[in-house]
Each structure stands twice: as C-alpha cells, then as structure tokens.
Amino acid sequence: MQPIVSLHSVVKEYRLGNVSVPALRGVSLEVYPRDFLSIAGPSGSGKTTLLNLIGCVDTATSGVVQVEGQDTMNLSDRELTNLRLNTLGFIFQSFNLVSVLSVFQNVEFPLLLQRRLRWRERRDRVFAMLEQVGLASHADHRPNELSGGQRQRVAIARALVTDPRIVLADEPTANLDSVTGNNIIDLMKALNEKSGTTFIFSTHDAKVMSHANAVIRLADGKIVDKSSPVDAGLKQVAEVR
C-alpha cells in the first residue's frame, strides 16, 4: 500500500534573530490511508511543526515532504493552496471559526472556495455533515453562541465537508474539558472508521492518545518512538509514575 503522506529526513529550522532554532531534526515518517495517527510529545517537541509541514502551511528547511505522492517543495503557493483545499482538512486547537458567519456558513465556506457544487447540493452536503456532528439544529447559530465542544464539532464538520483524504488536527482537545475532549475524539474516530479518512492529530493527553491506532512520539525534534497506542499509553503512564 502506498503511503498517503511520507516524510524523509525532514529538517525544519526557525530563525530567531541571528540564531537558528531547530524544530525538527531529520524526521522520516510514513502515514497510510485510514490511519488514525497521534503525534505525541511535550511542548516544543515539534508536534505542531510536523503537522504544519504535512498540512502544507509551512515548508521544510530540507528533506522531502510528500502528500498524496506530490513533493510539496516543488509546488507553488497556488498549488499548495489547492492541495489544502481539496485533499486536506484542518481542525485547530482554538477552533478558528469565522465569527461573523453562522454555523452553516462556516461549514459551507470550503465548498464555496471549491466552487464545484450548486446551492442545493451544498446545502444538502452541509446539513448531512452537521447531522453527523449532531449540530443540524444549530445551523443558524453564530460560533459565539456555542460551547467549546460544539464549536470544535463545527470545525470538524468544516474539515470533513469537502471529503478530504487527510484531516490534520492540532491539539483538538486542548481547549476542552476531558469529557468533551473524549467525545470529540470519539467523533473523529467514528468518522475515520466510517469514511476512511486519514486523521493525524497531535496531543499530549494520554487518554486521547489511547484512541489512536498508531502513535509517534517526538522529543527535541526527533521521533523517539513509533508504537501502537497501547504501548505508548503504558509508556506514558510509566513515565508519569
């Protein structure tokens, strides 16, 4: 099976004034379709940087990042944008909904950018998606009228409405209480199983991690461990002790 995402010796350095701060130091990784992959590690370990590179919102200093077989280094801004629009879906830690738009309009937004569907199809698609996240009755609400969990569901609906191959989620539960966070992960998992969409999410929460079918552990910009979630969970528990 072809990996849907593959990274080879990826290095990412940020410049802070004259000092270059390494965020990733030679990461190689393969992600396969239908994966529900968790990237774990403490703050500053490079989780977000890794997600940004996979999500084509940032470029590597060196190394190869391939998404759906395309080398992102060779793509223009326009092509990268199209890749993000059509192949990727994003779920953000702080939800990132457009505050002036309603729930329906937020979910509709990527479809409008795609310009593929007519109004009726769009509406049906958006409602179907809202149905799946359980917010069909909130379609006309503004984001600020919703709870954190509801907002993240809207964000999930927005990420999935275009039927992307890969959904990237950067600490999707960090701003939620544990019960809600669990619900969100359950929802993501359910969607992963139902539609076969690949999910890659970062987290430092062991409970969240335990839902993943693979865990990559990062420390100081390097992968220190690739394991099954159960092992990872146990390891973390051991560390805490």
Next chain:
Amino acid sequence: MGGHFLVLLRLALRNLFATKLNIIIGAIILVGTMLVVVGGALLDSMDTSMSKSIIGSVAGHIQVYSGKSKGELALYGEMGGEPDLSAITDFSKVKAELETLPNVKTVVPMGISGALVTSGNTIDVALERMRALIRQLQRDGPSAQLQAQILSQKEYLRQILRVLQSDTKKRELIVTEKAFEAETVAALQRASSEAFWREFNRDPLNGLEFLENRIAPQASDADLIYLRYVGTDVDDFQKSFDRMKIVDGRPIPPGRRGFLFAKFFYENQLKLKAAQRLDKIKKRYVELGKKIADNPEPKQWIKENQAQTKEIILQLDQIKTAQAVERLQRALGSSETDLEALLRHLFDINDGNFNQRYQIFYEQIAPLLELYRIRVGDVLTIKAFTRTGYVESVNVPVYGTFQFKGMEDASLAGNLNLMDLISFRDLYGYLTSEKIEEIKKLKQAAGARSIDRANAEEELFGTGRTVVAEATPGLIDESQPVTSEARALRREELIRRVYSKQEMDSGVALSGAVILEDPKKLKQTIQQIQELSDKQHLDLKPVSWQTAAGIIGQFVQLAKYALYVAVFIIFIVALVIINNAMMMAAMERVHEIGTMRAIGAQRTFVLGLVLTEIVVLGLTFGAAGAVLGTGIVKLLGVVGIPAPNDWFYFFFSGPKLHPWLTAGNLIAALVIVLGISSISTLYPAFVATRVAPVRAMQTEE
C-alpha cells in the same frame, strides 16, 4: 466567481458593523461624501445661477470683439477701469455675417464705458427749473400761474442762499476767514442782496448765469457720480435679454437717444441719502429682525441722518418748508418751529419707533422732496473723454429705470446703466454721419483745409501761406453769439431725432453679444465664429460669457478649485486614516485570514475579501452620506441661502441661492469616495494577502 463573490459579499456585509475600526472608516466616508455632495451642489448651483446672471444681463452666450484689441474684454470692468478695446468699425457687416451661422439667433451691438457725471446739485436743479420757467415765460408770455411759479422758485433760490450763508458763517467759526476765498464770500453776499434780485427781474438769464457759475459750485451736495453704461441697440437689447424689466418710466422708444438707469444704481447712488439710509436700516436690520440698538452700523446711519439735514432743507422753498414744519409738528406732536430741529427729532430713531418714523418720512416729507437727484424725464448731460482724448458731451433723456429679474439687488449687474448706441458712439469719439456733415460745414465756413503734416510748415509759414490768408473772420458773426436757446434747440433736435435701424447697426461697436439658439453648443459656435471671422477677414475674437465676464466669471471657477483643493486635502487625510485603520483591521484579522488561507483560500480571495469590504463599506456609508447630503441640499433648496452681500446677489442670481442637486453631483461624490477608499486600502489588502496560512496554527490571545 459566483461562489467566491457570494462569500466575499456575505463576509463584507457581516463585517460592516463588526468592529469599531469599520465604524470610524464609515464615519469618515459618510462625512466625506456628504461634503462632496453638498459642496458640489452648492458650487454647481452657484455656477449655473451666475451664468444665468451673466448671460441674462449683458453678456449673452458669446461676446465678440475686435482681434486688434490690446486688452481683453471684461464686461464687469477690470482693475483700474475699462479694458483697452479696439472698435469693431462696421458692426452691420459683423452682424450680417454672424447671423448666417445656424446656431446664432442674434447679435446685439455693445460698448461699455464709463463717465463721471456731476449730478445736478440742489442749486443746479433749482436753477434748471428756473431757467425752464423763464424760457416758458419768454415763449408763451406771462400768465398768473407762471408768475406765481417763478416767484415761488425765486423764493426757493433765496432760501438756498440763506442756508449757504449760514453754512459759511458756521465754517468761519472753525476755519479762519483767510482760508476762504474772498471772491466766494463776495459772490454769496452779492447773490443774497436785494439789488441782485431786482436786477434778476430785469435780466433773469444773466442772473441765472451768475448763480450757475459762482454759487452752484459752492453747494457741497453735488457729487461726482461714476456712471458705467453699456451703449447698445436698446430695442434689440430688450428683446434679447428678456430678464430685463422696466421698473420706472418706460423703455427708450425705438431709434431714439435715451438712457435707462439700472434700478439698483438709481436707488443706491441717486436717491436722497437720508432716504437711502432709512431704506438700508429697514432692509438690513428691521426686516431681518435685527436690533438697531445692538449694531453700530444703523446707529451711525441715524447719526448721519440727524447731522445731514441740509440736503433736505436745501430742497424746500418757503412754502414747502412751512408745509414740512406743519406736517412734522403734527406727526411728531411737537411745537418746535425750526425745520432742522424737527428733522433731527424725526431721525431720532430707535427700534421702538422705526416703523412710525419711516412712515412719516415717506408719507409726509418725501412728497415735498425730489427723492432722486436725477428724475425720470430729465435730460442727462454726460461728459466723457473720447478715445482721442478730447472731452465730448451728449445729452440723453432719462426714460426710466430697469432691472434684471432675479438680480434686483445684485450690485454687479445693477451698476450697469443702459444708453442708446448713437450717444455711446458720440461719447466714444466716433463720428456719426451727421457729425461728419456738421464738421464739413464748419470747415467750409471757417475756410479750413486739411493739410498733412509734411506740408504743414510750408503751408503755414511758406510763401503761399494760404491757410492763414484765407481764414475769413467775417463769417463768424460776433454780434450773434451762439445763444443758449440755439444750443438748446440743437440739443432738443438731437433728442427728438429717430435713428433708423441701419444707422444703429452700421458704425462702431466695441463688442457684440451673440445670443444662441442652443446654448449647449457654445464651444462649437465659438469655433465656427472664429472660422468665419478668419475666412471673411472680420478680425473678431469670440469668447464665452465666462471669459467675457473677466474676474467675475472666474470667481466660481476659483471657488471650485478651492473646494477641490479642500476636498483633496480632506481626502488625503482620509486616505491616511483609512489606510491606517484598514491596516489595523488586517492585523487584527491575521488569525482569521490565516485560517482561510489554511483551509484553501487563495491570495486573490484575500485581496477580494479586503477590497469587497471597503467597497461595501464605501457604498453603505457613502450612500448614507449622499442621502444626508441630499437632505441638506434639499433643505437648503427650500429655505435658501441668503446672499451675504450685494455681490452675492449676482452669484446667486437673486437674494437667495436655492441649491439643487444633479445626478452628476451624487455620482461624482460616490466615485470619488469609492476611489479614495479603494486606493487607501490597496496596501492593507496587499499586506493581508501576505498573511501566511501557518498563522492559523498560532493560538490567539
């Protein structure tokens, strides 16, 4: 684009009132649009009103004048007098040629000039009347009525002399006697003596001459009046400038010499000063609800009226003085017998008694007076320097006064009087055919020959010396002086003469007012006239009414430029503010823009997002500003903006400007506002497109 546009519009509308920044930008756009709408409408209305004033009063649509002129035509004069224009020598040809153009309705000949006129002072007027009475006596023989009139007039003259003498005495108290010319004092003394008046009965004309030459100049109420007039074919003028209305008297009959005063000039220059001051207090203060007590100006006028009662007293003969005293005593409930004291009492005016005193003056005193120094029906003597430098004078009867509808109080239009073209040509120094004939006769009679300069020395001092030798002094009969009657006869003959249209047209004019069938084709027609003039060697210079009006014509243009500059400055400021505000707005939304980029929005989308927002903002607040501006203009249109002074009557084409709005004003305002806001947003929009999608990942707060 459909989907994009929908979401852009949706975002723009939703964001409209979302932030304080947008409201600030909106307020700037609103005020800016309102200013442009109101200012533009005001200036356009003023421009149109003024063009009506100029076109409708003297200019016509186009003025043509001689291309040889050193100066440029300025119908309302220029700094330091009238421009130096060459004459169009044969106006009839110009008229005939120009009227072949399809858009030319008619061409009215014109010449504008000015002359100083000594308005007959009180004594002059009295003497003139005496002379008329005596002439009547000599012609028709004595009658009881006539002799009574002469007696009364004589008494009146003596009354004037008494006032003058008392005046002189008062002055002597202030100025040392030496300062007075002994001759003047002596003349006054002689004129006041019984002996003089006995002599007067015997030879009235001689007596009159003494009074005219020696006494009249002493009356200080004679004013030099600068009279600006346009000489024109009055008949054509009246037909072509249909805003002209006769107020007093009647129009100058076709083909006659004559003069029409502009009503404004007549009221402000020739009316009795006391009456003028009362009128001004009424018009500028009482009628506007302003208090006399609060303003120094009317108080000053009241003081002047009280101090300068002489101009009234001098006008009244004994009978009328008695009448005036009696009327004032009754009206004021006073037992005072001195007229001067009574007049001072009458003019002791305050806010409480103004209307009563005004009424007493006009109902009781004015009928006894000549309210105007030159009356309708008088013959006006105008003396002017001709082009060649000698003084020429003409007598023209005053037929009445006129004004232009809507410009009753406009000083610019109201100071230009109207005269027949023939008299104008006389004053200009142009020889009419009858004058040429007259001079020819005189030359024959005097035996004069024309000698060119080269031969002058030889002719005068050479051996032939025919010039001197052939002068025949005998022909001038010194025993038959040119009597005043003879002069008067010639004068009356000229006044009565009717000139043919052909005489009017052929001859000199300084310019021609071209009236068009379709004023919109003004530029085109100017071009056509120029071409025609070149082809027919007419040597004409055609100019638009605006150019012809000189400085005045440029006034509104200047005001427009001033507004444009003001608008420009306002918008530069607005540009900077909007730019900064949009920059801040973009910065505030980095996270949102980054998110949009991350989930697949292209840079062009972000550009569209910012620009759509500013356009929606501009349209919304611009429309609100335009509505507000329209409201203000409509309100002003109903209420009217009162002209702050006489000058503005002209620019406003009436006492109030009622501005109106054109679609052009609104469109211009919206285009300017949208343009400015779009331009000021270009850089913030560019900055927004540079927001990296990775910014979406960075947490807020």
